Amino acid sequence: MKAAKSGTKDGLEKTKIAVMRKVTFLHRKEAPGDSEEEDTGFLEVTVSDMKHPPPELGPMPAGLSPQQVVRRHILGSIVQSERSYVDSLKRILQDYRNPLMEMEPKVLSARKCQVVFFRLKEILQCHSMFQIALASRVAEWDSAEKIGDLFVASFSKSMVLDVYSDYVNNFTTAMSLIKKACLTKPAFLDFLKKRQMASADRVTLYGLMVKPIQRFPQFILLLQDMLKNTPKGHADRLSLQLALTELEMLAEKLNEQKRVADQVAEIQQLCKSISDRSSLNKLLSSGQRQLLLCETLTETVYGDRGQLIKSKERKVFLLNDMLVCANINFKYVPALLGQLEISSLGLRLHGGTSLNSRFPQNLNMTVAQDWCLALQRMMKVKEEEIHSANKCRLRLLLPGKPDKSGRPISVMVVFITPSPLSKISWVNRLHLAKIGLREENQPGWLCPDEDKKSKAPFWCPILSCHMSAFSSKALDLQLGAAVHNPVQSSLLGFSAISTSLPQGYLWVSKTSPKTG
Structure with missing residues (x-):
């Protein structure tokens, strides 16, 4: 909003409309490589290490309980892993993306560079802001001992799901492009080898780029350890439970969107591969x-x-x-x-064959x-x-x-x-x-999106049968139950039927007692 005020009046009006519609600056559904100028819809904020130094846990004070000591060690693991993660993101951009974009003659076109490093700047921006908040929380740890609410505030935003979903869905395409470039362009392969040999840990580009996919599972494991060592009644316990719920839901949504993207790509590939394209496309x-x-x-x-x-x-x-x-x-x-x-x-x-029970005498x-x-x-x-x-x-x-x-x-x-x-x-x-395909399993509910369009939910329970659970003659009501597969499944990826006792949905419906 401040940037819009210092600019044109038209820019201010557009920013107000975006805020009223709750559209974030990171919420941009442009495919990688659609335009020559990358990240045109992204509000970049420069984070200086001099002004905002990385979080650092001070010396341990005396008189801490065993649980407080363990929680402090877990916090140290969170700080160390986050610093390593942010450094890896910076290495990808500074050691690989930027030199490839500036190299003359180019070994990888600007459009292909955008595809390979799609959404990495936004991911780095998210975690740079998280690191600033984490440094403030670490500085006051020995007096407050709270970390869960910071994870909720930082990773429950829709823009985090957007940028990570785009990156995860594009990861296979990016790796395929890198592999093809290594086979067809010796200069590109030589560039990757030199960058790897120049690094202290000798981690490959793939090893660096796979870290965003592994980040949220790492967060979940660390917070699970923190919750195990947080006693009941602690001020941080409820926040940690909410943070774990948010991160697990985020990881589930990323997996679901990845499955949807893979399935769409499979069907598109099927349409391209079949000779009679017109009829199959219609099908x-x-x-x-x-x-x-x-x-x-x-x-x-x-x-x-x-x-x-x-x-x-x-x-x-x-x-x-x-x-x-x-x-x-x-x-x-x-x-x-x-x-x-x-x-x-x-x-x-x-x-079949049958053997004669009588053998020759000889x-x-x-x-x-x-x-x-x-x-x-x-x-x-x-x-x-x-x-x-x-x-x-x-x-x-x-x-x-x-x-x-x-x-x-x-x-x-x-x-x-x-x-x-x-x-x-x-x-x-x-x-x-x-x-x-049964009628009771056709979802009759839709989730409105921000652009006022409707989309199906991520998953729906599979109702396998329904049965009468209770019937009252005094009331003109019947209590029924619907048995469904307890595994979260959808029309996009069914799970195997569980052999355990299924769960049930209960509802009250007006029916005649005679028919019950």
């Missing part, structure tokens, strides 16, 4: 289809006697309401999940017994092979074309998964996807 764009699972499976065809006739690798995509089976050259065959059935998973032996009984034992061993080996194969065999019943009389015909398709765990994952996700 995938209708509704809110999301990718749940994608894996290369082996389709097998068996004869009447159970013998393997042929096998072929397929790329199988499980969407929330559709199963797409594609060749390696991406010719696809879709199947709606509502008509899909998972048959009994097992292999049935067709035919046959040695000892030799016959050896033959029988050998045959039994062979049958046991075959049974074990069949049992092992069934652990990776997935049989799906797909709807086929109706016959001449109009009766529906089902087609059996058998896939071999890479491992037994993969088969379990496919079975569970297929079942949960079908449950998610």
Whole structure:
């Protein structure tokens, strides 16, 4: 606001509107490399080490309790790790980004530099401000002993989620670009090697850039240790619990947004790879289809006697309401999940042999017994092979074309998964996807966004069934319960069904006692 007052009248009005709409200066949804000038929507604040020195914990006073000593050591770990983290962010910008942007001739274009180092300046800004507040809190630690409220104030803002989400979602693209540049541009590879050798710890660029992804899990571990050593009734205990809740929710949202971004990229890649793009794009764009699972499976065809006739690798995509089976050259065959059935998973032996109980009189009984034992061993080996194969065999019943009389015909398709765990994952996700298509699992609530648009929540519970829990004849009310999967799951990434006792939602609905 102060900067706008010193500028033009138009700038002041725009700033007032932004403040009224609660739009932060860091809240900018521009993709990396969209413009030549980077960070045009970012209000940069210069933090001087002379004016704001890094936090430093003084000598330990005498007379502290054992818990106070432990809390002080944990605070020292927080201070040390945060200082190391901020130094790593500065190294990325000063030792890598800035020289690459200024280098002539350029080994990496300005646009690619923006993609590689996307949002790092904003992340450094967030933690520079946090470090200033942390220094003030450390200076008064021995009198106040409070740190939880500082984490709540610093990392509960939406701009922190925005910049970290953009960085995490862009990380795979940035690493792929660096890898490709190392293979195609020897000068870039030589630059990275020289920078690594010049550093004291010899940490690679990847080792530095992965630290923002690891930062919040580190914070959570440190605060968990601090909470364990904070007695009940302490002034910092409630603040620490709130801080842990905020950080865990932030980490969960980052993971969820990363999964959403990966799934969108997978579907986009699927659209580009399939030859008939127009029809598939129409197929995938209708509704809110999301990718749940994608894996290369082996389709097998068996004869009447159970013998393997042929096998072929397929790329199988499980969407929330559709199963797409594609060749390696991406010719696809879709199947709606509502008509899909998972048959009994097992292999049935067709035919068989029986031994005549009467042996020729001139046959040695000892030799016959050896033959029988050998045959039994062979049958046991075959049974074990069949049992092992069934652990990776997935049989799906797909709807086929109706016959001449109009009766529906089902087609059996058998896939071999890479491992037994993969088969379990496919079975569970297929079942949960079908449950998610039921009417009671279609989310009827939306969360309004800042731009007055509506978006679906991050996850919704999966209601598997509902049952009558209590009925009162005196009141015209019935108490019901809905059983759901206790694992937080959504249409974007189903979890395996828990075998423990499910939790339940309770509600009161007006129904007639006779119908209860």
